[in-house]
Amino acid sequence: MNKTSRVEFTVELVRILTAIAIAYAVALVTLFAVSDDPVYIIQQFVLGPFSSVRRVGSIINLAIPFTFTGLCFCFMYAVNKFNLAGEGIFMFAGCVISWVAIKLGESVPAPVMIGLLLVIGALTGVVVSALPAWLDSKFNANIVVSSLMLNSILMFLSIYIMMYTMRDTTIGSLGSLPIPDNAKLPQILGKFRIQAGLVIALIAVILVAVLFYKMVFGYKMRVVGSNPWFAKACGINMTATIICAQLFGGALAGLGGTCEILGNYDRYNWVATTQHGFDGLMVAVLARKNPLLVPVAACLLAYIRIGADVVNSKGDIPIEFITVIQGIVILMVAAEEFMGRYKKKLIYKAAEEELAAKEKAEKESAASKGKEE
């Protein structure tokens, strides 16, 4: 890493941290302004998530689906396609695998069952995300619009599947028949009550990072995203790369939905999309589409979410205010001009220093050459 890119990295980090700090400050000020008992509420918001082992566990549990959807959006974001189907896929994959699990029943051994369901969940994601990707590349249909419309369709389709093919009429609330025990992910780490999806999520992070930074496809993908003209000039197959990246993204969102249902639910009972997709977008933006940073961003978001949850249950603040904070973070992290002048100045300075050092070295070597002669 040379000096300018090191400066760029540092400034980028400072920038993101400042953005988070400002958003967090906005959250605190809002809480302070609207609450009847601000000190208690803020204390709950900041420290509440760490107040019990159970809650720390639930931060990590919540970060697992965020990691999956965050990775999903790393792919979409890397090729500059805002395919938002991740939101719908998360719900639909959860629905499909619940259906499969209920139909297969107890007879299949647990490891086979879970493996099978994970594959089915991922494949569901691939198939679904292919649709907006195909429409975009073939017909130039706006991908944001088509994927959002697809999300609504998937939502109604999932509700239909639940209501007409696997509804349990013996329980009072809406829900599917119970998911068989051999399809449930075990809980690990004892008291923390973390679902085993954590392991799958971490494996996914590592695999995606390898794909991004150590494999040809990942390089192609990043080139296509950051400089399409260059990619074209190099002879990279743009359409194939862009579509493949979205298929990978879809698979990860599907895995996320699968792990969420298998790890945390006794029956499938979602009647609306879960917002995990949009949370994933924020995670990817925060992580600057770097898969290795995704779990960190996911944990941060999960911490804020659990804080809001605690406040929601203890006081008079609705949890929805968090989405405003999320919007602010996305805006500020994505804003190039936010601290942009400062960054340019630093990079300029570093480059100048480097140049001066080089010149000096050249002069010295020339001088020493002169002496030798």
Next chain:
Amino acid sequence: MLTLDWIGNFGYSVLRLSTPLIFAGMAAVISKKAGMMNMALEGMMLCAALGGVVFAGMTGNVWIGLLGAVVIGVLVGAVIAFSSLSGKTDLYLTCIAVNLAATGGTVFVMYLLTGEKATTSAAIKAYTLPTVVLPLINKIPLIGPMLSGHNVLTYLAFISIFAVWFFLTRTRLGLRLRAVGENARAAASVGINVKRIGYVSFLISGVLCGFGGAFMSMGWVSFFMKNMVNGRGYIGLSACNIAGGDPLGAGIAAVFFGLSDAAATSLKSQTSFPTEFLEMIPYAATIIALMVFGMLRMNRQRKIEKGSQK
């Protein structure tokens, strides 16, 4: 089923359901002609819908409510313009962030003001903008019940199609706006302030979305409801995309989407078909329309390319 009455009613509900789509479509047209894709229509309309109800409830006057809705729409437009034009944020991300913030922010504000999280119907007195009975036309059978007795904003929506067309093609600002959209650098080279035109386009978008939002909460129903815009902003955006930014075409596409919405609503009450599939109709219609028109545009492009080779 197919009586005159039914057709009249159906036509009426088509026009009614098209109203927000037309406003959203026109807002999208203005942005598109200035060379930008405004995907935050959804959030703009949602904020405006809440703003309208709150201002009307506070002052007891629907017209102030309407004004409030428009002001809120313009404010959201200004936020988007500021962050994307002055802050150089990616426009896609800005719009997604604004929509996200609007979804939660409206619920948050609603909760702070009323203590409710789902609708304002119980806490804020309901106000609706007046309906207009068209004299003479309302006497004509079939057409009368279709065209007459709509909310004042429905008529305004159809007028806005003409107004946007007039603005874009017959005014100096409209010409500049299109110049910026065609080629921002060329426009800058003849002394047009590109950034300012960008701001103007978002503010006009905000006004139109303000009307659309006001219709949702003070015409369609008389209260604000969580996430009540429900994808209509995006459907309006696709109406604009299908027509390639032409105001009249976008208006026609918006009415077509209104038709699919009305068909879904009317089928829901008449058949035992699973409602989930009927609910999908407007969204599926949007995807299919995007596909068909994309295909047509590609074919035309290919023809033009072939022609130029000869």
